[in-house]
Amino acid sequence: MSDGREERKEQEERRKWEKERKDRDDDRDRDWERDGDRERRDSRTVELDAVVRAESGRRTRRSFLVAAAAAEGEYGFYRWIDRSPGDQLIPRPLRKMLDFNAKVARGVFDERGLAPTYPVNKSMELRTNGNYGLKMDLVPESYRLQMVGVENAKRFPQYVDDVTAWEYQYAAKKESGPVEHDTKVAPKDEAKVDPNSDAGAGEGPMMQGGPASTMVGGSGEKKEETKLSPAFEAAFAALKKAQGNKRPRGQEEAGMSDNTLDPGTPGLLLTMDDVTSLPHQELVTEFKCIEGWSQVVHWGGYRLADLIAKYPPEKKTDGSLPKYVYMETPDGDYYCGFSLQACQHPQSLLVTEMAGRPLTQWHGAPIRLHMPIKYGYKQIKRIGLIAYTDMQPDDYWTKLGYDWYAGL
């Protein structure tokens, strides 16, 4: 019996051992399966990541193609601006945009804003900048203010049939004055040394007392004598004589104005007394130059609006007023155009005194303009002519690439 018991026991142990072995085998199989599973899963992950990357690559390629096309279009846009035909020395799109901006500014602000004023003790001596139309001193007694387009001009005792026949007298400059450099245009005279040839290091001829870069002949004297053939000189002299031996107008870089009066233009010839009989005004405002500097200046003079009220523009056939005003130096070298409304602004001043003293020749004596709603280049010195007109007048700096409107 004991044999049978032992046998059972032995069988039991064997079964147990076999089961353990099977379990071990199963475990090993499962491990193998699991390992394989992990391997397969890892390879699938790599595949899936690759799909994500491929998708990213596809999108990136497409986006870069669009970006390249956009950059191409942008380059074309710049090129279009840059290569557009010039309109008064700047590409036409830029000129059109300046005109558009002027329209927007007129529409939004209507040029009615008043410039802030300052106490007199904040004011300073104004820089001199730009001597166009001022190369010689004007003899004060010979000064007349021409006015053209005045309503019913014949009723005024100052009426003449031809304002252009008036002879202004000039004298060589006694002192050149503190004439400074003008950076609005590049110097054109090849022979002259650019005061900025040192690129601003402060060693240029201007610092050594030489002439400013855009001055023709410095302090009014002729610099060079061009040799001409005798026949040409004779012909030239004959032509000058036929024109009344007058100096040609528009001798500066922008040339002659389109609005320069034709001989035989009727109008008024006002004397200084006619202007100084208007109510005297004083104003302390900030003068702003397009070159980027500004100064608070004490001005004394007469409202342009008062002059316009006294000598009003002639109405058009439809009863409306002309839109513009044109001003010019006596020699026609410098000229500016304005809207009539800008001239009627209460702060637009015919200046006869600066910093409490009479205006100097180099600041535009006997009369210059101050207009705080415009940049300095509109504030013409030595006004010889004020003309009402219905066409947008020529303007010196507009012809050289600057904005006509110049409204602040």
Place this chain on the structure above:
Amino acid sequence: MPEDPMKPQEGAGPIAPTEAVKPIAGPAEGDVNVSPETLPVAVKEVAAVEVVPDATTAVPVSLPVPALTPVVASTEPEPSKPVAATIRLEKKHPPAIRWMHWVNFPVLFTMIWSGLLIYWNDSDNAYQHPHAVYRVGVGSLTLVRMFPPWFWKAINAPYRVTEGLGYHFFFMWLFAINGILYVTYLLISGEWRLLVPERRSVRDAIQVTLVDLHLRKGLPPQKKYNGAQRIAYSAVILMGLGSLVTGLSIYKPTQVHWVTTLLGGYEMARWEHFWLTMGFCAFFVVHVVQVVLAGWNNFRSMVSGYEIVPATKATLEEERSAR
């Protein structure tokens, strides 16, 4: 500002790591037979990922393992784990942001370049009043006047004022319109939530800066932008607004004289306009350096809109929509 989206993120938001994303009841063994070619389709059908907001982001993220017939049938068949891609595409920059970002680049460049042409006018050392406005100094003591002569020569600035004015007063419209559209878009889309600094942004920004300067380790957790980025990008938008306002006060100082006066007067407004521009230049330098350091994946996202991020990273969509 620094951005390293591939760095592991702490506290990655509501979505837990991969294991949690798997469908609880995975298909039984042998039920799915997917060949690699049909992968994307199969994924869409399985739709294992509920966090994916749209089809574009629904690039395969997870999928059940097709099990092979086991050699030895196991007593308890194991449900096979789903396989997920470790990465996904994050829709980082919407098209509007990308377009306006890249439009702004040449426009701002043109504004700065044309501004320099204008500024050259007042930088002329040969005369008595150089750089009355643009200088660094206290009282009568001037430390620096911008810029040295070689700089003006190098950029060919002298006597090109009319060109400068023409371009400046042309591109000012593009700059203003682009900026206004950008801010409007931020507000409408909710994208502003990813951009405006939060309470913790200042502390984060300091930490990020210290990490960037290799003074400490460990970037703070970030979503789209870190604290430094939020502050910098918001500041540069405000600077753009500042340029528009100071620009207007210089452009029409008589008509909007109250603005000019508020800014401290005409010359002060010019000074502010100038230094804001210098600020843009400084921003540009830091921005480019950081973009280079952040790498291609980040740069590409500003072109294609998508960034490759770890699959576990929280989506930005939640941050975009109101919290």
